[in-house]
Amino acid sequence: MEAVIEKNGTTVTVVPEGRLDTVTSAALKEQLACCETAGLDFVFDFEKVDYISSAGLRLLVAVQKKTRAEGHSMSIKNINPVVREVFRVSGFNKAFTVL
Amino acid sequence: MRSSIRKKLLLLIAALSLALIAASVLISSKLYSDSLKRGAMLSCTEAADSLASSIDSEHYSFITGYADKVKAVYEENREELEEASGYEFESFEKREEYYSRFTEGIFPPRHGLGLSYEMLLFNTEYHLVLDSMDMLSYTGGMETASVFYYDRANGNLVYLIDRMPEGSVRYNFPVSVKKPGDERLKAALDGCVSVTTEDGVDYASLSPVPCSDGRVFVYFTKHAAEIPGSVRLFSFYTFAILLGATLAIGLVVLLFADRLIVKNIKKLSAASERFTSEIGGGRPEKVSADIGAGDEIGDLSNKFDLMQDSILGYISSLAEKTAREEKINAELELAARIQSEALPRGGLSAGRASLASFLKPAREVGGDLYDYFMLDESRMFFCLADVSGKGIPASLFMMRAKELIKSLAVSCGSLGEFAFTLNNELCAGNEESIFITAFFGVLDTASGVMFFLRAGHEQPMLRRGGKVTAIGEESNFVLGVFEDAEFIPDEIALCGGDALLLFTDGLNEGINDRAEEFGYQRIANTLAGAQGDITGALYHALCGFCGDAEQFDDVTMLVLTMDDDLTLEIDDPDYDDITKVTDAVLGALYGFDPERVSETGILIDEVMNNQISYGLEGAAAPRITVRLRLCESEAELVFEDNGRAFDPLSDVTDEAAALSEGGFGIRLVKSMSDSQHYERDGDINRLTLKKCLQKKL
Structure with a gap:
């Protein structure tokens, strides 16, 4: 999976596509590591995400920890009911900023 | 048995003829034989009676005189003569010599002549009697003819005249004695009546000469030995004539029957044979027996013609029918093929x-x-x-x-x-x-x-x-x-x-x-x-x-x-295999509620991540098997691995573990599936998850 990553001022928008599971999360993690994202707010647009597994959750947790540490924010938008349910079940709906 | 009628007819005629001939021959030969016998007896009787009456009327004095002379000699020498009747003389001459001395007194020898009895030949009356006897013997076919003096007291017959048949040596000299053997002759002699006795084929007739007062008798015998022979001859001729006649009649009947019946039947037979071969040979035609007769056989021939007509009609209709059926069968075969090809x-x-x-x-x-x-x-x-x-x-x-x-x-x-x-x-x-x-x-x-x-x-x-x-x-x-x-x-x-x-x-x-x-x-x-x-x-x-x-x-x-379960077997799995399994399973679930299908993807990711990350540690040949079984709208997912025994479900009860890295996954699995079941089967861990793929209403 190749996510689209756009920088726009102080915000970086990540648009993953399809599943966010063990394999794709690892790939996205590598992709993000290659980008200079320090000092930017993260916005994950889940418009095209089918579902997310715990591996994807762990990636989000890692990104959130990093941005918080830098004094920035991370938000997730356009989640589908499946993703919403995963967030609810895992309790991350409280930890993440879901737009 | 082609000429069986002819044979039967022939046999019948032969049998009937033979029976008829046999009966005719038997009856006619009996009648013939009877009439011959009757004739023989009659001629014997007539000869005796006729001689007796001739002597009585014409030679009365001669015979009584002669009888008296013989009687005198006989009475004088009775015992000797009785004895002599049993002698067997060596020859005629010896007998002549013996009896001559008794006849000397009766017929005194004349000079120049030989034996005394020869003197009788010169006695005219004796000669006349002898001639009568000859004539009667000749015409009646007598064997012997004699005139006797009868000695009633001693029961002896004493010869007076004995006819000498030509060439015979059995001439009985006058005064020789004869004993009558037959009882009926004796009775006739005693009663002075005429009698004819029958002894086989010999007949003897005795007649008294009336004037002799019961002393002189005429005696004729007839030998009828020729009767059986002539009866046989008669029978043979009768047989031959009857046989000839019946054969001729039989032949005529046979020819007639042959012409009338057998020939026509043969014609019919030949016609039917030809007709049979006609039937065998493709295009049969009618065969006429050509019998013009108006009798039963002609009728049969007409019926035969009718039968041929109906057989030919039947054959032609059968041929038509067969052709039709063949055509129908061929069409039916074709129809069946078209039908099955449809x-x-x-x-x-x-x-x-x-x-x-x-x-x-x-x-x-x-x-x-x-x-x-x-x-x-x-x-x-x-x-x-x-x-x-x-x-x-x-x-x-x-x-x-x-x-x-x-x-x-x-x-x-x-x-x-x-x-x-x-x-x-x-x-x-x-x-x-x-x-x-x-x-x-x-x-x-x-x-x-x-x-x-x-x-x-x-x-x-x-x-x-x-x-x-x-x-x-x-x-x-x-x-x-x-x-x-x-x-x-x-x-x-x-x-x-x-x-x-x-x-x-x-x-x-x-x-x-x-x-x-x-x-x-x-x-x-x-x-x-x-x-x-x-x-x-x-x-x-x-x-x-x-x-x-x-x-x-x-x-x-x-x-x-x-299609059965989707079965995926992965040897030595790594994380990329998760993608393959997910693609395959989600592809198989195409058409179900997308959200639920997505949740199924999460289940696969979590379970396989767990298996690959932890479960397979230490396994010699790590292997994961994933099966999908759809039943109605429920998907059943079975995950198997050959790692150490591990029940991922039990971990979740531990709060700390639940919050650990892997804990999220199991929480999601339990939440996203409708039922979970773990079992250890031999050296296999098996986790079975069921998930309803339709939104609950």
């Missing part, structure tokens, strides 16, 4: 469903019918039907029904409407009351949901997980009988691995040598154990059961199989 082959696969068909037609065109086609991308229509009856009417009806089914299946909105319309179409103008039993199904090849309608047909059998059950307990009416009948379809969800068998009665009613039916139980047993080619296995079982018994009905089967 049915689809090769099966049909769509989505998770595969349909296979099997048709083994009986010898003639039949009424079994099946069809299958796609109504749209995912809906498969299939049907199996059996038209009542056999032969051309059934097959014509079947072809019509097939076209109707195809067009109506496409145009009708529901199975109920389809059956209603089809039924009314089939009822219209169905004067013959041909009906159809059928099973129709419309299968959603993605979900496995099948609408079906059973119209009087055999219940299909469903094999699920090794168990076989009949479906469609309630039947609708058969088609083509009740106009405007309502048809109510039923519904069943087919699962992965299911096999549905549709068949016609040719299968369950297949019979063996003992007239036993193959039956539902054998079908169910075979279906339960069949691997791979189900129709092939069933037909093989049927053939094995029936043996050589001829099958009268088509054997038609449809088998609908739902």
